[in-house]
Amino acid sequence: MASVADDISERLETEIVEGLLPPGTRLEEPALAERFGVSRTPVREALQRLSASGLVELKPRRGTRVLNPSIGRIVEMFEVMAELEAVCARLCARRADAELIRTLKAWLMSCETTAAAQDVSAYYEANRQFHHTIYRGSGNGFLAEQAEALHLRLTPFRRQQLRVPRRLRQSLAEHTQVVAAIEAGDEAAAESVQRDHILIQGERFGDFLSQFGAAAQADAG
Amino acid sequence: MASVADDISERLETEIVEGLLPPGTRLEEPALAERFGVSRTPVREALQRLSASGLVELKPRRGTRVLNPSIGRIVEMFEVMAELEAVCARLCARRADAELIRTLKAWLMSCETTAAAQDVSAYYEANRQFHHTIYRGSGNGFLAEQAEALHLRLTPFRRQQLRVPRRLRQSLAEHTQVVAAIEAGDEAAAESVQRDHILIQGERFGDFLSQFGAAAQADAG
DNA sequence: CCTCATCAATCTGCATGCATAATTATGACT
DNA sequence: AGTCATAATTATGCATGCAGATTGATGAGG
Numbered sequence: 446m447a448s449v450a451d452d453i454s455e456r457l458e459t460e461i462v463e464g465l466l467p468p469g470t471r472l473e474e475p476a477l478a479e480r481f482g483v484s485r486t487p488v489r490e491a492l493q494r495l496s497a498s499g500l501v502e503l504k505p506r507r508g509t510r511v512l513n514p515s516i517g518r519i520v521e522m523f524e525v526m527a528e529l530e531a532v533c534a535r536l537c538a539r540r541a542d543a544e545l546i547r548t549l550k551a552w553l554m555s556c557e558t559t560a561a562a563q564d565v566s567a568y569y570e571a572n573r574q575f576h577h578t579i580y581r582g583s584g585n586g587f588l589a590e591q592a593e594a595l596h597l598r599l600t601p602f603r604r605q606q607l608r609v610p611r612r613l614r615q616s617l618a619e620h621t622q623v624v625a626a627i628e629a630g631d632e633a634a635a636e637s638v639q640r641d642h643i644l645i646q647g648e649r650f651g652d653f654l655s656q657f658g659a660a661a662q663a664d665a666g
Numbered sequence: 667m668a669s670v671a672d673d674i675s676e677r678l679e680t681e682i683v684e685g686l687l688p689p690g691t692r693l694e695e696p697a698l699a700e701r702f703g704v705s706r707t708p709v710r711e712a713l714q715r716l717s718a719s720g721l722v723e724l725k726p727r728r729g730t731r732v733l734n735p736s737i738g739r740i741v742e743m744f745e746v747m748a749e750l751e752a753v754c755a756r757l758c759a760r761r762a763d764a765e766l767i768r769t770l771k772a773w774l775m776s777c778e779t780t781a782a783a784q785d786v787s788a789y790y791e792a793n794r795q796f797h798h799t800i801y802r803g804s805g806n807g808f809l810a811e812q813a814e815a816l817h818l819r820l821t822p823f824r825r826q827q828l829r830v831p832r833r834l835r836q837s838l839a840e841h842t843q844v845v846a847a848i849e850a851g852d853e854a855a856a857e858s859v860q861r862d863h864i865l866i867q868g869e870r871f872g873d874f875l876s877q878f879g880a881a882a883q884a885d886a887g
Numbered sequence: 888c889c890t891c892a893t894c895a896a897t898c899t900g901c902a903t904g905c906a907t908a909a910t911t912a913t914g915a916c917t
Numbered sequence: 918a919g920t921c922a923t924a925a926t927t928a929t930g931c932a933t934g935c936a937g938a939t940t941g942a943t944g945a946g947g
Binding site: 473474475485489505506507508 | 927928929930
């Protein structure tokens, strides 16, 4: 049922998100076409979609490469992510029902257990589901989609974040605070806690990259 | 320099935004190809981009048509627009310099004069520039791009809004308030005023519709 | 008269070919 | 030897062709 272009788009997307295709990697149509055993046409369509979702950069007549944003750009994206999540949390506090709060608490617990078990990939999934639940809990499907899309887009740069165990504990504490605020219907608190929760990741990213100095400044234009 | 696909994409975009291609219109590749005097290939690419920017809907094997979202969906989009604008206004109040405030006041005055002159299209442009200035004034280029993109995407549905003269006067008053708040550095006021300014356009049915959940799925397409 | 099944016309998705621009490799000149 | 200019190679953008799916049109049956 899924078209070839869709399939290629998905496979490339996961490879980019999982870090197999690092930022800056050039994606040449003939090579991809041969690799997937298809012609260039569906490959081109797949690249178009990835370009639209902001994962790759498609310069006219100059080829496609995995997006390699500057540090400043990434910080900007985390800022927007923080604001989107803050809005979701606020609307969630306003509109959430008992069912959603139960789901939220379930994922919170899942985050805690996977973190305790040092299961990194399971923690990532639980964390993603936790945030996803808040997006959906906003009661605004469009907002949820936008948040999900940006979350995905930022995944390649969030990957290194939670290697620091102390940050992970603090992150769990913030999750608990957000759930409490949402359950209490405290919109302002939910918004504020969630915004800072994400903003810290942006700052952490800056700290992380500053270790590498200007080398990471390799801008894709 | 601009590729054929880019050109077609832009032309279709303006036609959709300006209402020449109403929501629900089917876009057939052979017809467009003949109309623009090119082959189907660049037409397909153009449609892909429009699909990515959310102006058209591209169902596999079932063709492309101008996006015709349900009322509930439009309300959701306006709600997100309101939140994005609110964030821009808040950051603008925090970071704006004298130069930006001068520009903002200039566009505000342009809005007033074009409104007084009943020049609808000129007013639209002045209004767009006014909001655009706030986006840029946020100091976050990524945020500005997102806001601009959503603003464009909502244009077909905002077109009928300001036909009501009373709404137009109120809109101008709200603009004045936002500028005042930004100039005073009052982040909370700027955020609040701007959010309501946009929310009124979406008619504030967000809370109402969220209670019904899937009931808002009554899609006309 | 209306509903449903079958068939023709049309459109979409993918493959392939070609011209042009960009990238890389090579050689001449300072 | 280093730098610049030139040529070969490669990739991109668009045109064209074909198989399969979808749309609607036509005719049979209730």
